[in-house]
Amino acid sequence: MSQTLSGAAVVAHGGGPTQVINASLAGVIEERRRCPEITALYGARHGIVGVLADDFLDLDQQDAELVARIARTPGSALGSCRRKVTSADFERILAVFRAHNVRYFFYNGGNDSMDTALRMARLAAETGYELRVIGIPKTIDNDLAETDHCPGYGSAARFIACALRDIGADIRELPARVTVVEVMGRNAGWLVAATALARQEAEDAPHLIYVPEHPISAEQFLADVDAVYRRLGQAVIAVCEGQTDDKGEPFGADMVAADGFQHRLTGNLAHVLAQLINKRLKLRARSEKPGLLGRSSMAFLSETDYQEALMCGREAVRAAVAGFTDVMVTLVREPGESYRAATGLAPLEKVANAERRLPLGWVHPSGHDVMPEFLGYAAPLAGEIQPRPRLRQVSVPASLATP
C-alpha cells in the first residue's frame, strides 16, 4: 500500500444515470487536482464502449465552475452504456489502458459494473500490469451490498415520495377512485418503500405499499384494495415494477391468464393491475408510471444525496492514490441522534453481482406497508418532504334538510 504510482486515470459510468451521477464525477475531477501522481484524467465517452473505442474526454480541460454546475444535474455527463463485457473486451481495455499509461480506473455504477471492475482488476493483476481499480456506487435501486445506502437512492426516493404526495392530493379531492402507481427498483423494494415518506396524516396516500421482498397473491392484493376502498372511498397503491406473487411469478400474472388479458406485464404492471381492479372489483381504476423522471428529474435532487455522491467521488481518488485497489467506496451511517455518514471501503468481490434487498423486518406483517424503522432509515436520505397545508375544516351549518 501507499507506494506512489504515476499514470493517467480513467473514470467511466455504467448503467442508467441518477440525479447525482455527475456529483460523483465532479468529486473525482476535484480531488484529482490535488494528486500530482495522477498525470491526466480521462472520461470514457459512453462508459466501457468509450474505453473500447479509445474515445475519451479530457477532464483536465474542464472549468471548475462548469463542473460544479454539472454536478447538480442528472443524466450522465460522460455518457453510459449497458454492454455486457466479454473476455475479448477485457483484453482490449487493458491494451487501451497500457497505451495511455492508465494506472487508475474509477468505475461508477451498480452491481453489474462492480463485477466488470473486479474482472478488470483481476486481468490486470494476472498480466502483471499495475492498475488500481476503485468502484464508486451508483444506483437509484439502493441494492448494492456492503454500503448503508447508495448515491442516487436519496434523490430518487425524494422524487417518488413527492410524486405520491402530489398524486395523492390530486386524487383525494376528486370522486371515488383507485390509482396504481408503478415504482422502479427492479427486485428491491427500497424505492417503493420510500413512497411512505409522502404521508403526513394517517389516511394519506399511499394506502397500500407492496415490496418484492414480500411476494403476495393477486387475490390478497384485490382483497387489500377492496378493504381500503370500503374504508376511505378511494385507494392509492404503490407497487414495485419487480413485484412477484406467491408462486414467484410477476405480480398479477395468474389473474392476467385467468382473465384472458393479452398484455405483457413487463413495463406495464400498473396498467394491468388497474384493469384487473376494474374488472374484478368493479371499481374505476387508473394507473400512473412516473418512469424515467424518477431518476432524471432535476427538481428533486436531495442535498444529502448530492453531498454524499460528491464525497464518494473524492474518496475514490484518495483511496486509489493511497494504494487501495479492488474496492468500492461505501457509505457508513454513523451512530447518534442526527444523521451523518462517512465513507468506507469494501472489497469489490463482496459487492460484485450481489443484490441487497429490503430487510424483511422493515416490511409490515400485513405485507402492504413498511415499518417505522424503515422511515427512520430513509427520511434523512430523501430530505424533508414539504408538507401540504390544508384548509381549516370549519363547516357552514346546513340551511336545508338533506334532499
Place this chain on the structure above:
Amino acid sequence: MSQTLSGAAVVAHGGGPTQVINASLAGVIEERRRCPEITALYGARHGIVGVLADDFLDLDQQDAELVARIARTPGSALGSCRRKVTSADFERILAVFRAHNVRYFFYNGGNDSMDTALRMARLAAETGYELRVIGIPKTIDNDLAETDHCPGYGSAARFIACALRDIGADIRELPARVTVVEVMGRNAGWLVAATALARQEAEDAPHLIYVPEHPISAEQFLADVDAVYRRLGQAVIAVCEGQTDDKGEPFGADMVAADGFQHRLTGNLAHVLAQLINKRLKLRARSEKPGLLGRSSMAFLSETDYQEALMCGREAVRAAVAGFTDVMVTLVREPGESYRAATGLAPLEKVANAERRLPLGWVHPSGHDVMPEFLGYAAPLAGEIQPRPRLRQVSVPASLATP
C-alpha cells in the same frame, strides 16, 4: 350594473385540479375581505356535489397566512367533482342558494364548468332570483375560448418542458433508443407543443412533436421516427393523448388492428406506439407517461401562472361586486416587447362548451413540430426552463488504431 347586492358568496371547483387552482381560490378569499356587501364566503366541498349536499366550508374562518401557503400548492383545497348537472340538480342548487341567501357564485373550472355556470345563471334569472355568476378559468389543457391562455396551463407547460429536458438528457447518453412520451391535453395540442420549450440546442429532445390539430397517418409517423433515428441514432417523441390519424381515428388505431394488438389505446397510447415502433421498425422503443404529475407536481409551479391565477380570483370578486354577471374572467396579453397580461371579462355563452385549439399556423408544415411563434407565446407562461450545462467536448488523442 353596479347597484349594491348584499348576500353570501359561494366558490366552487369543477373538474380536475391544476398547480394553481388554489391561487385563484386565495384571490377570491383575499378580495372578498374588501367587500362588505359579501356577507359570508362559503367554499363548496367537492364542487357542485357539495352545493347539492348543502356542504360548505366557512372560508371566512381561514387564517390569511395559511391561505397564502395553500395558494402555492396543487390539488383542489376545496375538493372537486366531475358530475354532469341535471335539471333537478339546478333546482336544488337554487334552493340551497336561496336558503343561504347566496347572491354570488364563483365557479372555477373549464368548458363544462362554464356551461354549468351559464345554465345556473339562466335559471336564476328566469325565476327572478338575483344571482351574480362569474366563471374563473382553470385548465391545464389551455382550451378555453375568449382568453389568451388559462390559469393552470403555464405550470403544466413548465412541468412537461422540464420533463422532456430531463428525459432527453437521461436518454441522450445511453445507447440507441426510441422513447415515446404521452402528454395530456385532450383534443388540444397546447401542452404537447410546450415540450418544444425543453430544447436548448437544435438536436435536443423532443425530436418529433405531434399535435391533435394536425392529424397524421400512422405510416407517416413511422417514417418520421425512422428518419430521426437514422440521423441521430435515437428519437424522443412527444405525442398528445388525443392525437388522431388521417381518418379521424385514435392515432395508431389502424396499425393496432393490422398488427393484431389487443390493447385499448385510451390511456395507453405511448405504450402502444412504442410497441409498434418496435415491431415495424425493429427498434428498441419504450414509453413514458408522466400522467397526473403534469397537473399536480408542486415543484413546477410557474410564477407567472401563479400570479395570474391569483389575479383571476381577485378580478372575479371585483367584477361581481361591480355588478357583472354571466361572464368569465379572461387573461389579455398586452402588446409590447416584454410579457404582461391584464384581466378582462367575456360572456359565459361565448365560452361554455367551446373548445379553443392550437392555431394551425403554429404547427410546422412537416406536421411534427411547432413554429417559433408558438414558442414566443408559451415561453413567458412556463417561465425560464433551467438549461443543462454540458462538459467541454475536448477529446484525448487516441493512442491505438481502432480495433
